[in-house]
C-alpha cells in the first residue's frame with residue numbers, strides 16, 4: 001500500500017469498505033447519472049470498456065448495476081492496487097454478492113492504446129468509459145486531498161484528447177467521458193448530450209441508439 005508523501009494516508013483499492021458498500025446499497029441504482037450516461041436500464045446492461053480504470057470505483061458501480069466491465073490501467077502501482085482490491089473482494093467467502101459483482105470486472109494491465117491496437121480478438125465494447133485526471137481540483141477538501149495524492153502517483157493524463165479519438169473509433173454505441181462539472185470538453189468533438197450533477201458532468205458521444213436489451 002503506497003504512502004504518498006505527507007498528503008494523504010495509504011491509497012487503497014477497497015471494494016468491501018464502507019464507502020463502496022454504501023454506494024452499492026444506496027447509490028441510486030439505474031437512476032444515478034453514471035448509469036443514465038452509460039445507458040443502463042431494465043434489460044440493457046452494456047458491456048463497458050473502462051480505459052482509465054484508476055482505483056476502479058466507477059467500474060465497480062457499473063458492475064454493481066450488472067455490466068461486464070473491462071478495466072484498462074497503465075500505471076504499474078495502480079495496477080497492483082487494483083489487483084489487490086479485486087483479489088481481496090473475490091476471496092470474501094462471507095459476501096457472495098460482492099464476489100459476484102467483482103467477478104464481472106476484468107483487469108487489463110496495459111496502456112489503452114496498446115490494448116485497442118494490439119487485440120484484434122477483443123469483443124467490440126458497447127460503451128467506452130473515460131475518466132482522465134481532472135484538469136482542476138474539486139470543491140471538497142477531502143476529495144481534493146485524495147485527488148492530490150492520486151495525482152502525485154499517476155500524474156496528468158496529457159493524452160486524453162487522443163484517447164477520446166481512439167474510443168470514438170472503437171465503441172459500438174457510446175463513449176462516455178467523466179469531467180468536473182465546469183471543465184472543458186475533451187478534444188474537438190462536441191458531445192451529443194451531457195448530464196451534469198453537483199460536481200461531475202458526463203459527456204455522452206452517441207454513436208448508435210442503444211437497444212432495449214443487451
Ligand SMILES: C[S@@+](CC[C@H](N)C(=O)[O-])C[C@H]1O[C@@H](n2cnc3c(N)ncnc32)[C@H](O)[C@@H]1O
Nearest residue numbers: 052053054055056057058073074075111112131
Ligand atoms: C482519474 S483516474 C480514474 C478513476 C476511476 N474512474 C475510478 O473511479 O477510480 C485516471 C486513471 O486512468 C489511467 N489512465 C489514463 N490514461 C490512460 C491510458 N491511456 N491507458 C491506461 N490507463 C490510463 C491513469 O493512470 C489513472 O489511474
